[in-house]
Amino acid sequence: xxxNKMTELLNIKYPIIQAPMAGGxxxxxxxxxxxxCGVLGMIGAGYLSPNQLREQIREVKELTSNxxxxxxxxxxxFETSDAEINGxxxxxxxxREQLDLQAIExxxxxxxxDELETFHEQMKVVIDEKVPVCSFTFGLPSKEVIDQLRxxxxxxxxxxxxVKEAVENEENGMxxxxxxxxxxxxxxxxxxxxxxESLVGxxxxxxxxxxxxxxxxxxxxxxxxxxxxMASICLGARGVQMGTxxxxxxxxxxxxIHKEEILNSSEDQVVLTRSFSGxxxxxxxxxxxxxxxxxxxxxxxxPVQNTLTKDIRTASSLQNNKDFLSLWSxxxxxxxxxxxxxxxxxxxIDEANTIRNQNKVGE
Amino acid sequence: xxxNKMTELLNIKYPIIQAPMAGGxxxxxxxxxxxxCGVLGMIGAGYLSPNQLREQIREVKELTSNxxxxxxxxxxxFETSDAEINGxxxxxxxxREQLDLQAIExxxxxxxxDELETFHEQMKVVIDEKVPVCSFTFGLPSKEVIDQLRxxxxxxxxxxxxVKEAVENEENGMxxxxxxxxxxxxxxxxxxxxxxESLVGxxxxxxxxxxxxxxxxxxxxxxxxxxxxMASICLGARGVQMGTxxxxxxxxxxxxIHKEEILNSSEDQVVLTRSFSGxxxxxxxxxxxxxxxxxxxxxxxxPVQNTLTKDIRTASSLQNNKDFLSLWSxxxxxxxxxxxxxxxxxxxIDEANTIRNQNKVGE
Numbered sequence: 001x002x003x004n005k006m007t008e009l010l011n012i013k014y015p016i017i018q019a020p021m022a023g024g025x026x027x028x029x030x031x032x033x034x035x036x037c038g039v040l041g042m043i044g045a046g047y048l049s050p051n052q053l054r055e056q057i058r059e060v061k062e063l064t065s066n067x068x069x070x071x072x073x074x075x076x077x078f079e080t081s082d083a084e085i086n087g088x089x090x091x092x093x094x095x096r097e098q099l100d101l102q103a104i105e106x107x108x109x110x111x112x113x114d115e116l117e118t119f120h121e122q123m124k125v126v127i128d129e130k131v132p133v134c135s136f137t138f139g140l141p142s143k144e145v146i147d148q149l150r151x152x153x154x155x156x157x158x159x160x161x162x163v164k165e166a167v168e169n170e171e172n173g174m175x176x177x178x179x180x181x182x183x184x185x186x187x188x189x190x191x192x193x194x195x196x197e198s199l200v201g202x203x204x205x206x207x208x209x210x211x212x213x214x215x216x217x218x219x220x221x222x223x224x225x226x227x228x229x230m231a232s233i234c235l236g237a238r239g240v241q242m243g244t245x246x247x248x249x250x251x252x253x254x255x256x257i258h259k260e261e262i263l264n265s266s267e268d269q270v271v272l273t274r275s276f277s278g279x280x281x282x283x284x285x286x287x288x289x290x291x292x293x294x295x296x297x298x299x300x301x302x303p304v305q306n307t308l309t310k311d312i313r314t315a316s317s318l319q320n321n322k323d324f325l326s327l328w329s330x331x332x333x334x335x336x337x338x339x340x341x342x343x344x345x346x347x348x349i350d351e352a353n354t355i356r357n358q359n360k361v362g363e
Numbered sequence: 364x365x366x367n368k369m370t371e372l373l374n375i376k377y378p379i380i381q382a383p384m385a386g387g388x389x390x391x392x393x394x395x396x397x398x399x400c401g402v403l404g405m406i407g408a409g410y411l412s413p414n415q416l417r418e419q420i421r422e423v424k425e426l427t428s429n430x431x432x433x434x435x436x437x438x439x440x441f442e443t444s445d446a447e448i449n450g451x452x453x454x455x456x457x458x459r460e461q462l463d464l465q466a467i468e469x470x471x472x473x474x475x476x477d478e479l480e481t482f483h484e485q486m487k488v489v490i491d492e493k494v495p496v497c498s499f500t501f502g503l504p505s506k507e508v509i510d511q512l513r514x515x516x517x518x519x520x521x522x523x524x525x526v527k528e529a530v531e532n533e534e535n536g537m538x539x540x541x542x543x544x545x546x547x548x549x550x551x552x553x554x555x556x557x558x559x560e561s562l563v564g565x566x567x568x569x570x571x572x573x574x575x576x577x578x579x580x581x582x583x584x585x586x587x588x589x590x591x592x593m594a595s596i597c598l599g600a601r602g603v604q605m606g607t608x609x610x611x612x613x614x615x616x617x618x619x620i621h622k623e624e625i626l627n628s629s630e631d632q633v634v635l636t637r638s639f640s641g642x643x644x645x646x647x648x649x650x651x652x653x654x655x656x657x658x659x660x661x662x663x664x665x666p667v668q669n670t671l672t673k674d675i676r677t678a679s680s681l682q683n684n685k686d687f688l689s690l691w692s693x694x695x696x697x698x699x700x701x702x703x704x705x706x707x708x709x710x711x712i713d714e715a716n717t718i719r720n721q722n723k724v725g726e
Contacts, residue, residue, distance in 0.1 A: 162631045163697065182545055183564035197631035201546035201564030203594065204585035204694035208630055211697065222567035231566065231594035234718055267571055268525045268560035331567035334526065334574065355597055 002229075002352065006216050006238035009155060009175065010133060011067040013038030014349055015239025016229070017178075017218060018246045018341075020044035020071030020135065021186060021328070027253035028056050030341070032063030034246065037345045040133060041066075046073040050121035057129045069133030069157075070126050075115035076139055076191070078301040085109070088308050091295045095288065095324055099315040110303050120145070127152050135159070138279075139191040140172045147173075157218070159189035161198035166209040166217070168192060176216050178241050179209050183222030185244050185270070185330035187281040195280045199272075202232070210236030224335035226351025244330040249341045257322050261286075265333040276313070276326045278305030284333070287323035288312075365592075365715065369579050369601035372518060372538065373496060374430040376401030377712055378602025379592070380541075380581060381609045381704075383407035383434030383498065384549060384691070390616035391419050393704070395426030397609065400708045403496060404429075409436035413484035420492045432496030432520075433489050438478035439502055439554070441664040448472070451671050454658045458651065458687055462678040473666050483508070490515050498522070501642075502554040503535045510536075520581070522552035524561035529572040529580070531555060539579050541604050542572050546585030548607050548633070548693035550644040558643045562635075565595070573599030587698035589714025607693040612704045620685050624649075628696035639676070639689040641668030647696070650686035651675075 006015045018034035020026055020042035034041035043060065045053045053070070060068055089104050096103060123145055126134050134149055135157035149156055150173065157176040158169035169177040180189050181202030190198040202221050210217050219232035220241040232240050246252060248259045261284045271285045275292035279302040283289070292299075299305050316324035329336075337344070369378045381397035383389055385407035397404035406423065408416045416433070423431055452467050459466060486508055489497050497512055498520035512519060513536065520539040521532035532540040543552050544565030553561040563571075565584050573580050582595035583604040595603050609615060611622045624647045634648045638655035642665040646652070655662075662668050679687035692699075700707070 163629060164631065181564050181566060182562070183567045193631050196634060199545070199562075200630050200694050201544055201585055202566040203544060203564065203582075203591055204546045204630055207588070207590050208695060208697045219566075222564055225570070227570050227598050228566060230597040234593040234597055235590050266526060267563050267567055268527065268556050271559060331563050332571060334571045 002349065004238050006176070006218065009216070010040050012040050014345065015233075016040070016345065016348070017069075017239070017241040018042055019220065019241045019243035020046075020069070021243055021247060021254075022046035022071075022073070023326075025247060025252055025254045028059030028063060030246075030249075030251045030253055031068055032060045033251045033341045035060070035064040035066035035068045037342050038066075039345060041068040042133075042135065043068070043070045045070050045122060046137070048122070050118065050125050053122055054125045054129060057125065057131060061129075067132045069135055069155075070131050071135045071137060072119060072122050072126075074136050074139035074141055074191075075112060075119050077112050078304065080109060080300045080304050084298065084300045085304065085308070087295070088299050088305060091292065092308060092312065095291065095312055099312060099319065099321070099324060101311055101315055104308075107308070110307055115303065123149070126154065130154075133157065135178065137187065137189045140169065140174070143172070160209065161188060161190045161205075162193045162200060163208050163212050165190070165192050165198075166213050170213045170215050174215060176218055177209070177213060178218045178220050179205050179237070181205050181219070181221030183331040184220055185282045186328040187277065187279050190280070203235070206232060206235035206237050222330045222332045224332045226348045226353075226355060229348060229352045230355045243328075244332065244336055245344060246341065247329075248336040248338055249344055250338065251341050255317055255325075257317070257320055258325065258327055259338065261322055261327045262329045262333045262336050263338060265329065267331050267334060270329050270331050270333060274305070275299060276306070276309055278302035281326070281328060282330065284327035284329050286325065286327060288325070365712065367601050369539070369581065372579070373403050375403050377708065378596075379403070379708065379711070380432075380602070380604040381405055382583065382604045382606035383409075383432070384606055384610060384617075385409035385434075385436070386689075388610060388615055388617045391422030391426060393609075393612075393614045393616055394431055395423045396614045396704045398423070398427040398429035398431045400705050401429075402708060404431040405496075405498065406431070406433045408433050408485060409500070411485070413481065413488050416485055417488045417492065420488065420494060424492075430495045432498055432518075433494050434498045434500060435482060435485050435489075437499050437502035437504055437554075438475060438482050440475050441667065443472060443663045443667050447661065447663045448667065448671070450658070451662050451668060454655065455671060455675065458654065458675055462675060462682065462684070462687060464674055464678055467671075470671070473670055478666065486512070489517065493517075496520065498541065500550065500552045503532065503537070506535070523572065524551060524553045525556045525563060525568075526571050526575050528553070528555050528561075529576050533576045533578045537578060539581055540572070540576060541581045541583050542568050542600070544568050544582070544584030546694040547583055548645045549691040550640065550642050553643070566598070569595060569598035569600050585693045585695045587695045589711045589716075589718060592711060592715045593718045606691075607695065607699055608707060609704065610692075611699040611701055612707055613701065614704050618680055618688075620680075620683055621688065621690055622701065624685055624690045625692045625696045625699050626701060628692065630694050630697060633692050633694050633696060637668070638662060639669070639672055641665035644689070644691060645693065647690035647692050649688070649690060651688070
């Protein structure tokens with residue numbers, strides 16, 4: 001009943017993708033459980049080394065025979081300066097002290113060439129391991145990389161936050177485009193527009209993209225249940241990708257403190273910040289976001305700021321301290337539940353079918 | 364088929380409200396045409412004097428026997444200072460020169476007590492003229508005012524941009540709540556939250572509000588066609604309120620230049636600004652918004668800034684110059700069409716029924 005071009009091409013039962021959330025959330029068990037429940041499980045591999053990625057792919061394969069995917073961050077060149085980095089180090093210092101972390105003595109700037117090399121190695125793992133689906137965030141890979149993946153019959157998905165970016169995805173050979181509304185949690189996938197231009201709500205974004213591309217559109221951002229799935233389909237999407245709804249599931253690898261913070265939040269406590277990584281991202285407001293707000297505009301770009309805050313986030317997590325963690329969440333935390341992946345999917349499909357069949361639509 | 368509690372209570376054929384757009388857009392002819400086409404026509408009376416309002420209501424009554432409504436701005440106290448005002452005058456001066464406007468020699472600060480008096484006189488007109496529906500923006504009126512209106516069996520609608528504001532609407536006796544998503548054009552109706560907290564996309568806002576109130580919810584923001592109507596209904600709204608979709612209609616009182624700018628814009632060109640009025644509002648980016656951006660944070664609050672820019676907007680309009688006009692628009696300008704109100708409604712209802720009946724929903 002909810003079958004369409006998306007479920008067919010991705011070889012899944014329901015038109016739902018478990019969003020690839022980087023940073024330890026999408027463990028092999030969790031991804032495999034999503035796939036076993038009839039949706040597309042996705043490994044958020046942005047921060048994984050090629051070896052870690054290979055290992056995780058193999059674990060997923062052992063736990064499910066269903067389709068699954070891997071998401072990669074496309075590196076892009078970035079500019080920074082010593083002054084910018086020293087400024088960031090200075091304003092992060094009081095936070096380091098609160099966490100009993102030593103002051104940063106020296107800092108090695110991440111190199112774009114290294115990032116690119118890792119990306120190509122990750123890609124090689126995806127090809128070697130014959131991963132069925134590969135998706136991209138923060139841009140699109142080169143034509144060569146895309147051709148290589150297509151030759152292996154790997155289904156390709158890109159991310160877009162505006163119509164322009166969605167068209168770019170289609171023109172560069174993506175099979176699907178995930179449109180990320182302003183509601184979405186975690187990092188904005190924007191790669192061609194400015195941050196302000198790209199904060200488009202799904203009610204506007206989906207139909208405008210659908211009218212301009214021919215590839216199937218997947219909606220992402222604030223979608224938590226059957227209502228969001230059916231609304232996305234009415235707007236012209238083929239299905240949805242959900243992050244926060246999966247993140248608070250029992251099987252997800254998110255920390256308990258992260259899950260609890262989402263479960264206790266309301267939509268007006270979920271804000272945009274670039275203080276964690278240098279890229280804009282949405283999460284539950286905490287002490288770190290508030291304290292860094294005044295410095296936000298002058299912080300270095302991704303991945304520099306991300307590297308600078310890494311041990312702060314790790315220490316905060318180890319100390320079970322929510323204050324300095326990135327508590328990524330979309331704008332619908334009131335709809336988040338502590339439940340199994342199976343229960344999430346079952347309730348969602350039941351609700352979607354109820355809306356569709358009972359003529360609630362329109363009545 | 365699209366009948367529900369909303370159409371019943373508002374005594375309209377379709378669950379659609381023509382948004383009350385202040386500033387000359389909602390002429391009597393336009394409002395009456397909307398009502399004659401089976402939706403709720405609304406007079407945007409925020410900037411109308413009590414006499415102008417009375418006249419316009421009477422004109423609408425002559426042109427339609429169907430239901431219609433009036434929207435009022437609820438005044439709230441504001442703080443300002445001579446320094447702030449002089450700063451604003453200074454940065455507006457180059458723009459005044461470009462428009463051949465004389466420099467501001469003296470400026471009288473609008474008084475809250477005057478604003479309140481006008482509001483109460485507008486209210487009296489609504490009661491005297493037995494207007495069927497009255498809606499509010501920027502807050503809620505006092506209990507006394509609400510009681511008075513309810514005694515006259517006037518249907519009351521409030522505006523909310525967060526769950527907290529929606530609950531406040533219900534607790535204060537509103538019969539409906541219009542939830543304004545971050546996609547919406549024109550002024551943000553926010554009155555309890557900060558501007559950042561209140562930028563919630565409809566995909567998140569509708570279901571979270573629906574779960575927390577018992578009064579019918581009307582969705583507003585970026586909705587332009589049958590897809591948006593059906594999506595809103597799937598999310599739990601009873602119907603929709605549309606601004607931009609009506610604004611570009613042939614019968615609307617918006618200037619041709621305003622209509623053309625929307626028709627030629629894309630979603631990434633529609634931005635938030637507080638430079639026109641002191642309140643955050645969404646419109647097509649132009650020279651005024653760009654030039655004022657650096658001063659935005661220090662400009663006086665509404666209605667002070669609004670008064671300061673009034674003759675700039677008037678002169679720009681008279682000179683057919685788009686550069687210094689407030690070109691309000693929601694985030695879906697690509698879906699705007701130059702068409703009659705009748706054609707807008709007909710196509711919308713046909714599309715909604717197609718989505719519903721042809722099982723496109725879920726296919």
